[in-house]
Each structure stands twice: as structure tokens, then as C-alpha cells.
Amino acid sequence: MDLPEFAMFFQPTIIIFGKGVASDFSNELSELKIARPFIVADKVIRELGLLDYVLKGLTSGGFEIAGIFDEVPQDSSTSVVVKIAKAFTETNADAFVAIGGGSVIDSAKGANIIAKMGGDLVKDYSGSGILTKHLFPLVVIPTTAGTGSEVTNAAVIYDEESKTKLEFIDRFITPDLAVLDPNMTKTLPPKVTAFSGIDALTHAIEAFVDIDATTFSDMFAKEAISIITSHLENACKNGDDLEERGWMSIGATLAGIAFSHSECGIVHGIAHALGAVNRVPHGIANAIILTYGMEYNLEARPEKFDELSKILGVYDKHLSILENGKRAIEKIKEFEERVSKVSGLPLKLRDVGVKKEDFALIKEKALQDGTVIYNPREVTGDGVLEILNEAF
Ligand SMILES: [Fe+2]
Incomplete structure (x- = not known):
């Protein structure tokens, strides 16, 4: 292999792995100074009991759940992201906790942009390297093993108006904490x-x-x-x-x-x-x-x-x-x-x-x-x- 002319490595996400960690990650949340997390999930996650599994750990760890948005569809879109951001802002939450697959995680990333920065998601922020400051802390608990979105600086969100999947690439949307628990994926068909x-x-x-x-x-x-x-x-x-x-x-x-x-x-x-x-x-x-x-x-x-x-x-x-x-x-x-x-x-x-x-x-x-x-x-x-x- 040739010596690279230029290379950069930057991985700000804390990754924890283990059977059961999704109901026991209080220490990591406290280190991130999170007190009132807002949960983003979908109906299937709730029906499978995975939401309760995480909530039990959070409440027994003394965290106050600021709010829950569990209506992210399988293939999310910009209008859903706007709804999540609005719900987050109304609850005075201090962090996002996304529990789900790529659609849930990327929606939470998009909502985090609007909740912190305001403005129009598509017009103001689609593209690469546009953000200028840190967003709210984002914790991700994947329920699939696929997107890698728990550690990436990217979100892909479908825009209804242009009928296109838009990319948002920015180091500030990279999650702060990724919680990998095999119990969260065992029910996947x-x-x-x-x-x-x-x-x-x-x-x-x-x-x-x-x-x-x-x-x-x-x-x-x-x-x-x-x-x-x-x-x-x-x-x-x-x-x-x-x-x-x-x-x-x-x-x-x-x-x-x-x-x-x-x-x-x-x-x-x-x-x-x-x-x-x-x-x-x-x-x-x-x-x-x-x-x-x-x-x-x-x-x-x-x-x-x-x-x-x-x-x-x-x-x-x-x-x-x-x-x-x-x-x-x-x-x-x-x-x-x-x-x-x-x-x-x-x-x-x-x-x-x-x-x-x-x-x-x-x-x-x-x-x-x-x-x-x-x-x-x-x-x-x-x-x-x-x-x-x-x-x-
Ligand atoms: Fe992919």
C-alpha cells in the first residue's frame, strides 16, 4: 500500500458493547451531563418491548424522561423530522436518545439539527460541513446491525418535496454515545x-x-x-x-x-x-x-x-x-x-x-x-x- 498523502481519523463516539447494556448505561449518560433525555423510536420498537427495556434502565438510573416520539415510519422523511424537533423543543429536554434502525437514528440526527439551530432542514442544512457548533447530546441504541449510523457523521433523509433522499454530512451530527446490546437485535426477522x-x-x-x-x-x-x-x-x-x-x-x-x-x-x-x-x-x-x-x-x-x-x-x-x-x-x-x-x-x-x-x-x-x-x-x-x- 502507498503511504497516504493525507489521512485523518476522528471518532468522537463513545461505544459501549455488552449483553444488557441497553438497560444499564446510566454512568455514560451522567458523564455526558444528560438529565432529561427525549426518546425517539418507532411503534415496532414499542410493541417488541425494546422501548420498555431501555426505559426501565433509564428510570431506575434516576433519569427523567422528557418525552417520547415513537411514530417514526420505516422510511422517514423531512416532515417527520420537523415533528420530532418540535416535540423535543416543547419538552425542554436536554438530549436525544434514538432507539431503532437507520430511519429512527437519522431522523433523530435531523431533528437535532433543527432543535439546536432552527431554520429549514432542507434549504439551510442539506449537504456537507454546514454546521458550525455542537448540537444536543445524541445517544443511539441500534436495533438493527446495518446502517452504522450510531457512529457516522451522516444522515440520509427522504425529502417529500424533491422526492429525493438528501444527505446531511457533518461531524456535529455524529452520536456522542453508541450502545450496542445484542438483546436489541435478537427479534429482527x-x-x-x-x-x-x-x-x-x-x-x-x-x-x-x-x-x-x-x-x-x-x-x-x-x-x-x-x-x-x-x-x-x-x-x-x-x-x-x-x-x-x-x-x-x-x-x-x-x-x-x-x-x-x-x-x-x-x-x-x-x-x-x-x-x-x-x-x-x-x-x-x-x-x-x-x-x-x-x-x-x-x-x-x-x-x-x-x-x-x-x-x-x-x-x-x-x-x-x-x-x-x-x-x-x-x-x-x-x-x-x-x-x-x-x-x-x-x-x-x-x-x-x-x-x-x-x-x-x-x-x-x-x-x-x-x-x-x-x-x-x-x-x-x-x-x-x-x-x-x-x-x-
Ligand atoms: Fe448504507
């Missing part, structure tokens, strides 16, 4: 486990091959790829196995650190477009596009794909760099098929309601997506269409 896990794997692989990858991000990406490919299939098969769940939580968090220090690329660019145009769930879109995106990038960074073959245990010293890279992609294909078999994860666009006549709009949105500029190979309209056709 196999299919959700699968697509969340493949989302995390996509973060790690894209972070690993992107133009912004450094030795710091690689360290996290490589470990995440190794952990996720070793544990996702079993986590789908044996949902209540806390060992498998625990490893997946750690893998997804490491992948989150990796891509927030590198970036995502063409796979996420197309996945965001599929989310906006066809409302394909993010992880499913990534699962469908991942290996075609890897094939698109292979010749741009063959040495990275060669290294990937070592991580995945398919490296053959008699083969060329390019051939080993192809073996790595084949291994990921096989892995996805195994995961699909035990979870029902769809791996083709035609199986998730996408039509060929949607391709032109998907292409247009993918080319506008902020992630594609970090892709190791220039992303062209023809390239996107080629991938969509292969993935159909």
Missing part, C-alpha cells in the same frame, strides 16, 4: 437481519475500494468484512443466538467507522436512487447492486480486490491480481446467495417492483447522488444502466 447486514457489508467494501480510503479506514473495513461474512448467515438462521447477534452489531459499527472515514460509492448511489424512485428498502437495494458495482470497479482498483480475496480466504498466489479480484467478487456472490436462501432476501430488481421503464429516472438520480464522486471509477450514465440491466 431473518430478512431484515439479512438486508441490514448486507448494507453493513456494502459500507465496508465500498469504504475499502473508494478513492478516499486510507490505512485508518481500511483497518476498520477489513475487520468488518471478515466479521460480517463469518456471522451474518448464522444470525439469519439463529436469530436468538446472542453471540452471532453481538458479532453482527460490532461488524456493522466497524463498517460505519470505515465508511465515515472513507465514503460509499456507486452501489450506494444507485441504492439511494432505487429508494427514492421505487422505495426499495436501502439494504435490499444494496444487496441487489453490490456485486455488479464491484465488477464495475474491479479494474479501477485491482490491488484492493486482490486484498479482498485474502480477507475472504479465496486468494491463490498462482493467479494474477485481477483474477484474485474476480474470485473475491464471486465469493461475495456465493455469500449473498447463501444469505438469501436462509432469509428470503431478494437479489434481483424485478423481484422488488422495479420496472425497466424506471431506469432512466434511477440513472438520473444516481448520477446526482453525493456518494458517486468517491467511486474509484468514474460513474457514467451508461455504467449505471449497465449495472441496472445486469441486476434486473
